[in-house]
Amino acid sequence: MQSMFAAGLFAHQVALVTGGGSGIGLATARELTALGASVAICGRKMEKIEAGLAALAADGVPSERLFGGTCDIREPDQVAAFVGQVIERFGRIDVLVNNAGGQFPSPAETLSPRGWEAVIRNNLNGTFFMTREVATRAMIPAKRGRIVNVTAMVVRGFPGMSHTGAARAGVENLTRSLAIEWAAHGIRVNAVAPGNNIRSSGTAQYGEELLEVTRKATPLKRLGTPEEVARVIVFLSSTQNDFVTGAVWGIDGGQPLWGELWPIPEPEPQPEAKG
Numbered sequence: 001m002q003s004m005f006a007a008g009l010f011a012h013q014v015a016l017v018t019g020g021g022s023g024i025g026l027a028t029a030r031e032l033t034a035l036g037a038s039v040a041i042c043g044r045k046m047e048k049i050e051a052g053l054a055a056l057a058a059d060g061v062p063s064e065r066l067f068g069g070t071c072d073i074r075e076p077d078q079v080a081a082f083v084g085q086v087i088e089r090f091g092r093i094d095v096l097v098n099n100a101g102g103q104f105p106s107p108a109e110t111l112s113p114r115g116w117e118a119v120i121r122n123n124l125n126g127t128f129f130m131t132r133e134v135a136t137r138a139m140i141p142a143k144r145g146r147i148v149n150v151t152a153m154v155v156r157g158f159p160g161m162s163h164t165g166a167a168r169a170g171v172e173n174l175t176r177s178l179a180i181e182w183a184a185h186g187i188r189v190n191a192v193a194p195g196n197n198i199r200s201s202g203t204a205q206y207g208e209e210l211l212e213v214t215r216k217a218t219p220l221k222r223l224g225t226p227e228e229v230a231r232v233i234v235f236l237s238s239t240q241n242d243f244v245t246g247a248v249w250g251i252d253g254g255q256p257l258w259g260e261l262w263p264i265p266e267p268e269p270q271p272e273a274k275g
């Protein structure tokens, strides 16, 4: 497909995409490499990273512009080691896409403390560890950088997944704080919030039935694609948008504006107040 971006827009630039072995992360890595970037991808499972690197190589990206390895973003030591490898390999990091994340459905009342913590660590702590490492070691010294945090559509809360709703809202607020703190360093920080309606390797785990529910709750009456989300991420990653910072960009087919999101038990009817 023809790109909406100018050829060579990311030539001589380096991007680190967490969770870049699958789904939205891989679609972002493909768009960035097609535009000339060198890209480093990481995830917990090496098979996924190898599959991602193979897909990028099959696109025709030369191996000298690709790097991948395992890194659990929840572990500060692994984050430090991976970022060090990327800097050693490419010498710089211009773009960080914090895309890695995920959770499991659970009613709040039965969430165990460990379950809550697992999801907060995966989505909020991990994003912070990676962001600070890349900023302090590559972007602040270079006085330039663009960070894009992938969150989720949480403006209406996230009933049934309150842990991830809280974590993603935390990332959105972190986005705003760092956009201000690091403006002086030439670093822009933005977030992209996909609707909970993107057909990907991630949502495949939730099953076709739930995807159909979420499609029906979307005014545009279809699911989004990882490539559509990737184009918003790439737009915010480019130097063509240097006046955009601290923003949260939704890409959701209008989902937050309308209707019931998905079925959780309906609240009980309540008597009207007397006076």
Ligand SMILES: CCCCCCCCC/C=C/C(=O)SCCNC(=O)CCNC(=O)[C@H](O)C(C)(C)COP(=O)(O)OP(=O)(O)OC[C@H]1O[C@@H](n2cnc3c(N)ncnc32)[C@H](O)[C@@H]1OP(=O)(O)O
Pocket: 101, 102, 103, 104, 105, 106, 112, 113, 114, 115, 116, 118, 119, 122, 152, 159, 160, 161, 195, 196, 197, 201, 202, 203, 205, 206, 210, 214, 262, 264
């Ligand atoms: C209404 C919905 C609308 C759904 C609407 C559909 C739209 C969805 C939109 C979003 C799409 C995406 O995000 S796409 C991305 C999709 N991918 C994912 O979501 C998978 C990501 N999940 C993971 O990576 C992991 O499960 C992760 C969250 C990090 C937790 O892994 P850990 O190894 O840290 O966890 P463990 O050590 O195994 O367990 C830690 C605790 O968490 C609990 N725990 C772990 N998995 C659990 C599970 N499936 N169900 C219950 N509890 C679980 C355990 O019981 C433990 O608590 P104790 O028992 O007390 O010890």
Ligand SMILES: NC(=O)C1=CN([C@@H]2O[C@H](COP(=O)(O)OP(=O)(O)OC[C@H]3O[C@@H](n4cnc5c(N)ncnc54)[C@H](OP(=O)(O)O)[C@@H]3O)[C@@H](O)[C@H]2O)C=CC1
Pocket: 018, 019, 020, 021, 022, 023, 024, 025, 042, 043, 044, 045, 046, 048, 071, 072, 073, 074, 099, 100, 101, 102, 103, 122, 126, 150, 151, 152, 153, 194, 195, 196, 197, 198, 199, 200, 201, 202, 203, 226
């Ligand atoms: N698809 C959708 O509708 C929506 C997606 N999102 C979010 O968008 C992002 C991408 O999702 P999507 O592409 O759909 O799903 P995927 O499951 O394909 O992508 C998640 C990626 O993150 C990696 N990852 C997860 N946890 C960690 C970790 N602790 N450390 C390092 N890597 C990790 C996974 O690799 P590995 O398992 O090997 O670690 C995987 O490659 C996620 O944050 C997701 O929650 C948000 C809203 C909606």
